[in-house]
Amino acid sequence: MSTYPNAVATAAVAASAAPACAEPLPVLGRDVTVPLVTGGEVTYAALDYAASAPALQRVWDDVAAYAPYYGSVHRGAGYLSQLSTDLFEQSRATVAEFLDCRPADQVVFTRSTTDSLNLLAAVLPAGCQVFVFETEHHASLLPWGDAQVTYLNAPRTPAQAVETLERALAERDPYGPALVCVTGASNVTGELWPVKELAAAAHAHGARIVLDAAQLAPHHPVSVQELDVDWVAFSGHKLYAPFGSGVLAGRADWLQQAEPYLAGGGASRKVARRADGGVDVEWHTTAARHEAGSPNVIGVYSIASACKALAEAGFDGLVARERHLIAKVRAGLAQVPAVRILSLFGDDAPRVGVISFVVDGWNSSHFAAALSAEYGIGVRDGLFCAHPLVRTLLGSEPQAQGECGAPEAAPGERSLNAIRVSFGAGTPDEHVDRFVRAVRELVADGAKWQYRTEEGRCVPVS
Numbered sequence: 001m002s003t004y005p006n007a008v009a010t011a012a013v014a015a016s017a018a019p020a021c022a023e024p025l026p027v028l029g030r031d032v033t034v035p036l037v038t039g040g041e042v043t044y045a046a047l048d049y050a051a052s053a054p055a056l057q058r059v060w061d062d063v064a065a066y067a068p069y070y071g072s073v074h075r076g077a078g079y080l081s082q083l084s085t086d087l088f089e090q091s092r093a094t095v096a097e098f099l100d101c102r103p104a105d106q107v108v109f110t111r112s113t114t115d116s117l118n119l120l121a122a123v124l125p126a127g128c129q130v131f132v133f134e135t136e137h138h139a140s141l142l143p144w145g146d147a148q149v150t151y152l153n154a155p156r157t158p159a160q161a162v163e164t165l166e167r168a169l170a171e172r173d174p175y176g177p178a179l180v181c182v183t184g185a186s187n188v189t190g191e192l193w194p195v196k197e198l199a200a201a202a203h204a205h206g207a208r209i210v211l212d213a214a215q216l217a218p219h220h221p222v223s224v225q226e227l228d229v230d231w232v233a234f235s236g237h238k239l240y241a242p243f244g245s246g247v248l249a250g251r252a253d254w255l256q257q258a259e260p261y262l263a264g265g266g267a268s269r270k271v272a273r274r275a276d277g278g279v280d281v282e283w284h285t286t287a288a289r290h291e292a293g294s295p296n297v298i299g300v301y302s303i304a305s306a307c308k309a310l311a312e313a314g315f316d317g318l319v320a321r322e323r324h325l326i327a328k329v330r331a332g333l334a335q336v337p338a339v340r341i342l343s344l345f346g347d348d349a350p351r352v353g354v355i356s357f358v359v360d361g362w363n364s365s366h367f368a369a370a371l372s373a374e375y376g377i378g379v380r381d382g383l384f385c386a387h388p389l390v391r392t393l394l395g396s397e398p399q400a401q402g403e404c405g406a407p408e409a410a411p412g413e414r415s416l417n418a419i420r421v422s423f424g425a426g427t428p429d430e431h432v433d434r435f436v437r438a439v440r441e442l443v444a445d446g447a448k449w450q451y452r453t454e455e456g457r458c459v460p461v462s
Contacts, residue, residue, distance in 0.1 A: 024321075025313060026057035027240065027426030034376045037449045037460045042376035045431035049238070050187050050354045050422035051380055053218060055302070056240040062305040063242075063298055073297055074266065074288070088297050091304035092287070098307035099232055099249050100223035106287045107249045109300050113214040114139040116233035116248035117181070119290055120210055121145055123258035128177040131168055131207070133161070134388040135188075135344065140181045140212045141388070154392045157345055158194040162201055169205035178207035184216030188386050188393070188420070190326075190354030191345050192216070199228045210250070214238050218424055219322060219352035221315045224250065236299060240425065241306040245299030256285045264292035310425070318425050322353050325423055325432050329355055332436030338362075338443045342393040342418060353423040356384070358394070359443060364417035365458040370447040373460045375438040377431070380420045390418055 024030075033041040046054055066087065071080030073088045092107045101107065110116045121143040124130070130144045133152045141151075150168055155161035165180065172178055180202040185192050195211055202209040208230040213222050217234040224232055231250030236243060260267040260283055267289050270282040283289050310318065330347075333339045338360040343349065359367055368381035383390045421435060450461040 024428050025240075025309070025318075025425040027054040028057060028060055029054050030426065030428075036376060037373040045375075045377040045434055047421045047423055047427070047431060047435055048378050048380050049218070049424045049427070050190075050215060050384075050420060052237045053240050053424055054426055055242040056306060056309050056426070058309045059241050059302050059305040063302050066301060067298070070297065073295060084297055087301055088295065091300045094304040094307055095247055096249065098222075098311060099247075100221075100225050101249055102225060104252060105224065105250050106252045106255060107247060108255065108287045108290050109295060109303075110233075110246040110248055110290075111244045111296075112139075112237070112246040113137075113212060113233045113235040114143070114246075116246050117210070117212065118143040119248055119261045120179075120231060120233070120254075121147070122261050123254045123290075124179065125177045125254065125257070128179055129172050129207075131165065131172075131178065131180045133164075133182065134392065135186065136181065136183055136386070136389075137187050137212065137214070138385045138387070139214070140183060141386075154344060154389060158197070158349075162194055162197045165198055166201045166205070169201065169207055172205070172207075174206060178202075178205070180207050180209040181212065182209065183212045183214075184222065185219065185352045185354070186344070186386075186389070187215050187354060188356050188384050188389050188418075189343050189345075190215070190351035190422070191343065192220075192350045192352070195229065196227050203228070208251070215352060215354060218310075220319060236303040236306065239303060239306045240309070241299070241302035243296060243299035243302055245296050245303050247303065252285075255287075255290060259283075260292060261290040262292040266295070267292035313425070322424065325427060325429070326351060326353055326355070328429070329421065329423075329432050329436060332432075333357060333439065336440055336443050339439065342390070344393070353427070354420065355422070356390070356393075356418045356420040358418050359439075362442075363458070364419045366447070366451055367442065368419055369451055369458040369460065370442055370449070371435070371438055373451075374442075374448055375434060377435050377438060379435075380422075382417045384418075384420055394418070 029046060032044045034044045035041050069080055069083055071078065071084040073085040096107050110119055117139050124147055128147050130147045130149045131152060132141055132149060133154065135154045152164050152168055155164050182195060182198050183193055184195055199209045210231040210233065211229040213232050213234040216222055218239045222232060231248060233248050234246065236245040267283055268281050269284050272280050274280055333341060339357050342356045358364060364381040368379050371377040371379055423432060451458050452461050
């Protein structure tokens with residue numbers, strides 16, 4: 001059966017033309033203008049990709065072409081239901097190819113990276129030990145429930161990360177199951193982690209490893225086979241795809257042996273009443289076992305479309321361009337003595353387009369608010385759902401925040417929060433140039449506007 005009727009096929013082919021890598025990939029919102037408190041409007045500089053990247057125009061066009069043909073999946077006899085089922089399962093194959101999965105691996109569609117890791121936590125064998133660095137995002141740090149969790153201190157070099165893990169694994173019960181959870185790229189510093197080496201250490205000690213690729217997959221190719229990880233998790237909304245969708249891909253055995261993550265339609269193959277009045281259930285052994293309910297077909301298709309778009313654009317060109325932007329931002333911030341970039345592994349560590357920093361004499365919320373209100377630049381401030389890591393990078397337990405509208409904060413005052421700028425395949429040079437210029441001007445001249453605290457956020461005084 002053809003995946004698309006002719007009308008959809010025509011639109012999809014037009015949307016699938018690979019863009020030139022020398023230029024930013026077209027994204028939604030690239031021409032949106034926002035008002036400035038100082039007067040006038042400016043094109044919005046979206047520099048918060050690490051939270052949610054803007055959707056690729058290609059993805060939006062593909063989804064729009066499919067939308068009129070939307071139907072329920074797996075159980076419908078009608079043409080649109082069959083077409084949607086075909087599209088859904090082809091999306092699964094596309095994601096498996098994008099991740100270079102092993103032939104026997106399963107691709108399970110979830111709501112997000114957080115959902116994926118909670119799913120994995122729910123299927124851990126009894127007595128499983130879990131090893132997690134304190135540097136992880138809360139999605140990786142928190143979902144392990146009743147498992148025996150060992151939290152590892154933040155390493156200061158990639159080699160130290162491997163050594164720390166090896167020591168911890170050497171002390172574990174060698175006969176029980178174990179799982180290591182590690183990020184591919186930090187959502188705070190952008191630094192790349194030695195995933196392949198950590199996977200080798202885990203396997204040498206009889207443990208498995210899951211890769212949190214939420215920040216890695218949008219910026220670098222991820223090969224399950226080359227990295228030799230057992231599972232990988234990522235989110236669509238960081239991979240230039242809209243909607244609430246995510247992926248857990250990897251080995252099938254723990255997934256097949258556990259009770260479904262959610263019980264309901266789609267996860268069950270057969271349900272029958274027993275003579276005693278109860279119910280007998282036979283669950284699917286495929287990925288459907290953990291995809292109960294009506295799935296987010298459009299979200300799944302948007303992930304597959306994004307995977308295709310990035311693969312066709314070519315990661316070599318995307319990585320080279322991002323390195324150019326990283327160098328430009330880091331060089332610009334280095335010229336501002338009041339700015340301190342946060343880092344675990346040092347200035348020479350390879351990284352993706354995620355940079356966090358603090359500014360002497362500024363509360364981070366105040367600084368981020370001024371970037372938005374006075375320059376039309378969207379960044380993030382806070383602890384970035386990685387509280388232990390940010391506090392470690394700030395040196396110690398931070399002091400209390402100053403008032404957000406107080407630029408006269410004492411020199412050297414440490415803020416509870418940091419500022420994060422992040423960018424990717426859709427970021428034009430002008431956005432990072434404007435950001436660097438704005439940082440220089442705010443540090444040199446102060447904010448042009450007055451700000452106040454409102455419900456915990458710093459906002460301009462109207």
